[in-house]
Amino acid sequence: MPTGAGKSVCFQVPALMAEGITLVISPLISLMKDQVSALNQAGIHAAYLNSSLSMGQYVKALQLAKAGRYKIIYVAPERLVTDGFLDFALNSGIKISMVAVDEAHCVSQWGQDFRPGYLKIAEFIRKLAHRPIVSAYTATATEDVRGDIIELLELREPAVTVTGFDRDNLYFAVKKPVDKYKELVTYLRKKEQELSGCSGIVYCLTRKSVEDISYRLRQDGFSVTRYHAGLSDEERRENQDDFIYDRRHVMVATNAFGMGIDKSDVRFVVHYNMPKNMESYYQEAGRAGRDGAPAECILYYEPSDVRMNQMFIGNNENNEMLDAAAKALIEERDRRRLKQMTFYCFTSECLRHYILKYFGEETSGYCGNCLNCLTQFEEVDITREVSAILKCIRENWTAYGITTIIDILRGAKSQRILSKNLDRNSQYGLLSGQSVTRLRQIIQEMMYRGYLELSGEAYPVLRLAEGAEGTRRLPAEGERQTSPGAGEETAPIVLKLPKEQERKTGGSGGEAGSAGGRKRKKAGAAAALREKDIELFEELRALRREIAAEEKVPPYIIFSDKTLVLMCLARPGDSAALLGISGIGEYKVKKYGERFLEVLGVQ
Numbered sequence: 001m002p003t004g005a006g007k008s009v010c011f012q013v014p015a016l017m018a019e020g021i022t023l024v025i026s027p028l029i030s031l032m033k034d035q036v037s038a039l040n041q042a043g044i045h046a047a048y049l050n051s052s053l054s055m056g057q058y059v060k061a062l063q064l065a066k067a068g069r070y071k072i073i074y075v076a077p078e079r080l081v082t083d084g085f086l087d088f089a090l091n092s093g094i095k096i097s098m099v100a101v102d103e104a105h106c107v108s109q110w111g112q113d114f115r116p117g118y119l120k121i122a123e124f125i126r127k128l129a130h131r132p133i134v135s136a137y138t139a140t141a142t143e144d145v146r147g148d149i150i151e152l153l154e155l156r157e158p159a160v161t162v163t164g165f166d167r168d169n170l171y172f173a174v175k176k177p178v179d180k181y182k183e184l185v186t187y188l189r190k191k192e193q194e195l196s197g198c199s200g201i202v203y204c205l206t207r208k209s210v211e212d213i214s215y216r217l218r219q220d221g222f223s224v225t226r227y228h229a230g231l232s233d234e235e236r237r238e239n240q241d242d243f244i245y246d247r248r249h250v251m252v253a254t255n256a257f258g259m260g261i262d263k264s265d266v267r268f269v270v271h272y273n274m275p276k277n278m279e280s281y282y283q284e285a286g287r288a289g290r291d292g293a294p295a296e297c298i299l300y301y302e303p304s305d306v307r308m309n310q311m312f313i314g315n316n317e318n319n320e321m322l323d324a325a326a327k328a329l330i331e332e333r334d335r336r337r338l339k340q341m342t343f344y345c346f347t348s349e350c351l352r353h354y355i356l357k358y359f360g361e362e363t364s365g366y367c368g369n370c371l372n373c374l375t376q377f378e379e380v381d382i383t384r385e386v387s388a389i390l391k392c393i394r395e396n397w398t399a400y401g402i403t404t405i406i407d408i409l410r411g412a413k414s415q416r417i418l419s420k421n422l423d424r425n426s427q428y429g430l431l432s433g434q435s436v437t438r439l440r441q442i443i444q445e446m447m448y449r450g451y452l453e454l455s456g457e458a459y460p461v462l463r464l465a466e467g468a469e470g471t472r473r474l475p476a477e478g479e480r481q482t483s484p485g486a487g488e489e490t491a492p493i494v495l496k497l498p499k500e501q502e503r504k505t506g507g508s509g510g511e512a513g514s515a516g517g518r519k520r521k522k523a524g525a526a527a528a529l530r531e532k533d534i535e536l537f538e539e540l541r542a543l544r545r546e547i548a549a550e551e552k553v554p555p556y557i558i559f560s561d562k563t564l565v566l567m568c569l570a571r572p573g574d575s576a577a578l579l580g581i582s583g584i585g586e587y588k589v590k591k592y593g594e595r596f597l598e599v600l601g602v603q
């Protein structure tokens, strides 16, 4: 199931109905803490056992567990086979009716977050006197990972369910701004205007860029915090809490941030750099809009991101424990995935369609809620450009990277070009009128269609794809000519590109649809509200913040943004009417109903 689709409900509800205890195996302390406080908030007794507890707290929690105080216990995988926990599981007379393995892809080395501790789960279950129901959940179950989950967790004839991966409240866009930082600032200001104080995440590829971007944003007056593996445990915890409790609105982070973060009201996720594969992208982007209200997922593409990722693939430390053959296999797989990710940044198809297709799901090809669906494209004949690019590459004695090829075609007079005599290439300067962005787009398209390929690791170079079917269909020697006999013209090569007129508004060279120019739906949960409802919405949020502070829980755990919006629209006048609103149960009516009704009544 995709991130945000409600995996935890799948084991929490059965846990309540079964007799005995459900153990939930979870990889992250933050995840446990958050889910346990949400459960307790809903009136369900739950606890977690992990390294964040002191010895005293741990012993106490185990005692309460033995006494049958908890219905659901979250536990770290490494803890399962420790003496203390085994004693509890085997000798205390309690019944473990279900073991639910969350983030189950951690058991697989094919996944991206391999955790050796997950390999202990099967061992633990084997030790139990009665085999409980074993269930496993993940948002990233490609074929390989699914196989590993079944095998390594020793599932017995499991019922396998794969739900749809679509999250239709998410808007997707890829941009290629000339000045990424400026674009980000403009975007954040716009978000701030639409819904002040709304939360968002900005993902960067490296710790250094997290430091840099978070510092600059702070200087520019934004409410920002940061997160990466180089910070102390304490600072990470603090910053994460600042974000979750709405004390800071923008989290700038590496991919170390987010797994298990249950914050449901994240209204946007901006990728300041392109991640290494679609799995990571969809998982990270999927942290937006978990409450089901509209949210935005924007990716800023820059060519250097590809190189950076390529470098990471070459230096993957996780691969050190593998033998040479397995290592080569995984590197090859990672490069293939990186290529798919790069194609995402250049496709003119519906972005949602591209993502879902990647995960093996078919769609109509038009979603109406991504930048590509909302951009007017025109079909452009690129035969001349394609033939110039092919000729240029064929003529060179050595293979060069994309940047150099583009420099030759645009007639650059740089030292690099001149010193290598590349200005003598017959195609030198032939496409001087074309922008770098457009030529890049065309080269990416040629790779996508199999005419060209990138090879080499540290410095990838462009080559003609060997035996690629496409090459033969291209005009011979790149000339588009009338064949003498038939009088028939070779079919032109056509590319869908954003319409020229829109290029002027964007200021980002070719990337159409600066969101300001288009009357897009107002982002955020408040989208459905009329002007006068907004005021009420803000008051409800203020009350929610107040209660959250009193109870020391994140605001979205009290009520989601979406629930507040529904309150504004329905204007319930009593407890019964409150109960009719999605996201409000009896327990919460009892606990908060009066205070919310008071605010609703004032209006």
Ligand SMILES: [Zn+2]
Residues within 6 Å of the ligand: 349, 350, 351, 352, 353, 365, 366, 367, 368, 369, 370, 371, 372, 373
């Ligand atoms: Zn679309």
